[in-house]
Amino acid sequence: xxxxxxxGIGNLSSVQSGFARAGGETVIVPxxxxxxxxxxxGAPIEGLVLPGVGAFGDAxxxxxxxxxxxxxxxxxxxxxxxxxxxxxxxxxxxxxEEHGSHVGLGIIPGTVTRFPSTVKVPHMGWNNLVQVAHxxxxxxxxxxxxxYFVHSYRxxxxxxxxxxxxxxxxxxxxxxxxxxxxxxxxxxHPEKSGRVGEVILRxxxxxxxxxxxxxxxAPR
Amino acid sequence: MLTKRIIPCFDVxxxxxxxxVGFLENRRDAGDPVALAxxxxxxxxxxxxxxxxxxxEEGRLxxxxxxxxxxxxxxxxxxxxxxxxxxxxxxxxxxxxxxKVSMNTGAVRNPQLIKEAAHRFGEQCVVVAIDxxxxxxxxxxxxxxxxxxxxxxxxxxxxxxxxxxxxxxxILLTSFRQDGTREGFDLPLTRLVAAAVxxxxxxxxxxxxxxxxxxVLTEGQAxxxxxxxxxxxxxTSIFQVKSxxxxxxxxxxxxxx
Numbered sequence: 105x106x107x108x109x110x111x112g113i114g115n116l117s118s119v120q121s122g123f124a125r126a127g128g129e130t131v132i133v134p135x136x137x138x139x140x141x142x143x144x145x146g147a148p149i150e151g152l153v154l155p156g157v158g159a160f161g162d163a164x165x166x167x168x169x170x171x172x173x174x175x176x177x178x179x180x181x182x183x184x185x186x187x188x189x190x191x192x193x194x195x196x197x198x199x200x201e202e203h204g205s206h207v208g209l210g211i212i213p214g215t216v217t218r219f220p221s222t223v224k225v226p227h228m229g230w231n232n233l234v235q236v237a238h239x240x241x242x243x244x245x246x247x248x249x250x251x252y253f254v255h256s257y258r259x260x261x262x263x264x265x266x267x268x269x270x271x272x273x274x275x276x277x278x279x280x281x282x283x284x285x286x287x288x289x290x291x292x293h294p295e296k297s298g299r300v301g302e303v304i305l306r307x308x309x310x311x312x313x314x315x316x317x318x319x320x321x322a323p324r
Numbered sequence: 325m326l327t328k329r330i331i332p333c334f335d336v337x338x339x340x341x342x343x344x345v346g347f348l349e350n351r352r353d354a355g356d357p358v359a360l361a362x363x364x365x366x367x368x369x370x371x372x373x374x375x376x377x378x379x380x381e382e383g384r385l386x387x388x389x390x391x392x393x394x395x396x397x398x399x400x401x402x403x404x405x406x407x408x409x410x411x412x413x414x415x416x417x418x419x420x421x422x423x424k425v426s427m428n429t430g431a432v433r434n435p436q437l438i439k440e441a442a443h444r445f446g447e448q449c450v451v452v453a454i455d456x457x458x459x460x461x462x463x464x465x466x467x468x469x470x471x472x473x474x475x476x477x478x479x480x481x482x483x484x485x486x487x488x489x490x491x492x493x494x495i496l497l498t499s500f501r502q503d504g505t506r507e508g509f510d511l512p513l514t515r516l517v518a519a520a521v522x523x524x525x526x527x528x529x530x531x532x533x534x535x536x537x538x539x540v541l542t543e544g545q546a547x548x549x550x551x552x553x554x555x556x557x558x559x560t561s562i563f564q565v566k567s568x569x570x571x572x573x574x575x576x577x578x579x580x581x
Contacts, residue, residue, distance in 0.1 A: 117421050121396045158446045191446075221522060226448045226493050228524050229547065230327045230370055230577040250327065250577040252401060254423075254448045256493075273326055296401045296423060298365070299579065 106151045106312060107142070109175070110134040111158070111166040119155045119189065122295025126305035128312075136171020151312035152179045156191025160200040160216065160257070163191055164208065173209075180211055183286045185311045190255060193282065193289030202257050212284045213262035223274045226256045231271040231292075233280055233300075239268045240314070241281065241288055241307050251280070251290075251297040251304075259291065286315070327575045328541045329370035329548035330565055331526060332555045334360060335377050336406075339386035342377070343553045355556070361394045364555065367562040369400060370577055373426070373496070373526075373550060376406030377471075388420045395421025403451055403496075409433070414441045418449065426451040426496055429469040432476055432483070435490050442491025451526075452492040456480035456513055457500035465513050472500050480513065481520045488521045495521060496550070499529040506532025509540035509549065518545040526550050534560050534568040541574055 106123060110116055110132050123130045131147065133139050142149065154176065156163055167173040179186055188196045200206045200216035208216070219225045230250040235242055253271065259279040261267055269281035271292075282289045288308070294301035334341045334357055341357050361372055374394065376387040384407065391404050404417045405426025414425045414437075425445075431438050431452050441450045457475070459466035465480035476483075484495050497517050499510030509530045518525040524547035527540045531551035540546045554560055569576045 117392075117419075118395060118423065121421075122399060125399065157449060159443075224522055224524055224547070226523070227326065228448065228494060229329050232325065232327075250579070253326075254401070254493075256447065293401075293423075296399060298399050301399060 106130045107133045107149050108153045109172050111163050119295045122305050126302050128309040139175045150316050151185040154188040154192035160202040161206045185315050186287050187308050188289035196289050211287050212266050215260050216257045218257050226254050227273050228254045233269045235269045237268045240311050243307050244303050249300045251292040253292045325575050327577045331371045331550040332364045332369050333373040333550050333552045335375050336387050337377050338383035339390050343556050357390045358393045361398045365398045365400050368566050369562050371401045373403045391420040411440050424449045424451050426453045428453040432469050438490040447491045447493040450492050451494045451496050452487040453496040455498045455500050481516050484517045484521050488523050494524045496526045502530030508536040511544040514544035514546050534565045537565050
């Protein structure tokens with residue numbers, strides 16, 4: 105079962121429907137208390153998704169006040185697969201310049217900056233992925249496959265090795281898929297990216313199952 | 325490379341898709357919204373826009389159910405608008421599963437709504453729809469509200485710029501004089517607005533054949549093109565439009581699976 109963190113805003117139902125289409129069972133977790141309750145009930149949580157629509161500062165505030173921040177840290181430390189989507193991916197980085205300066209989770213080193221005004225902002229629509237590294241999350245993704253982006257800020261990674269796939273927006277490189285060990289992120293919305301997005305969500309489900317097996321626990 | 329988008333639009337009245345010529349007259353039933361949404365998505369639609377034209381509270385609730393169903397079954401972005409006047413309307417539609425909410429009359433009457441929605445939910449989900457009509461007296465395009473019934477005296481480009489300053493993440497621009505004519509999009513209007521704002525512009529109104537899409541996405545400088553009736557009644561398909569664009573070298577999303 106994959107836990108979807110509920111930060112109060114955003115398209116949680118879309119993400120949930122997306123996983124349902126991709127064959128992944130999900131549970132929505134609105135708070136640290138709900139999380140504790142789930143664990144106490146013996147829920148088999150195999151992975152975590154940090155969805156996100158909205159503003160960076162508000163989302164970090166929500167993570168803190170809802171008691172979900174330690175949940176993300178715990179899962180990250182335990183080596184469980186974590187997937188940040190859109191703003192959720194940006195939250196994994198160190199600092200964002202969205203409406204001021206905000207500290208992020210700092211799990212993947214890098215900053216989040218606004219697109220320059222030389223391009224239309226948001227970067228909105230379908231853009232093709234340029235894969236720069238092999239990763240199970242990108243299994244069966246073909247060169248040039250299109251995914252749906254909608255964002256005004258982009259990641260700037262400190263370490264290039266965390267870049268798995270990029271997109272080109274009028275000459276600006278957009279980190280589209282990032283990853284560091286068990287921590288993964290997509291700048292685009294896989295749940296809104298048609299067939300290609302469905303493949304990526306299915307891959308994440310597989311990654312969660314594989315992690316269970318590696319831990320020596322039988323997948324359900 | 326970012327691609328140009330082809331967006332079918334439905335008008336939904338009390339839970340059914342309807343099609344009308346011009347803003348006001350000649351309504352015809354055009355089918356079940358969920359079935360249509362799936363068909364368009366399969367044919368390669370890049371997004372869907374659903375406009376709620378129900379007048380009653382009951383009709384609106386029926387439409388919210390449609391939004392929920394479409395959002396559950398379709399894996400491309402969904403914009404919903406129609407009668408959005410308060411921040412609670414925006415929230416309700418997002419909760420029902422809309423990815424973006426389009427506001428028109430409500431935003432003209434209360435521009436703060438744009439700002440508040442952008443602040444609360446992010447500018448990427450705020451679409452400001454502008455219905456514009458060439459006003460001979462003004463000599464410019466005038467913003468119309470209430471489905472084109474009322475002129476505001478406001479100039480379309482000025483309003484588009486203001487809407488973007490307030491936080492609109494996208495402009496859905498409909499030419500009142502072209503809408504329903506099938507004679508082509510309003511290229512001068514689209515170009516004026518697209519050149520004036522730094523957010524994507526969806527051109528709407530007047531699509532009659534595949535060549536019109538090419539014109540508005542190149543000469544008209546639109547980022548996306550929207551049409552309703554020509555797709556509903558299968559005069560051309562999204563596939564045909566996209567094949568044409570692809571042939572002519574316009575960057576579009578092409579699924580090869």
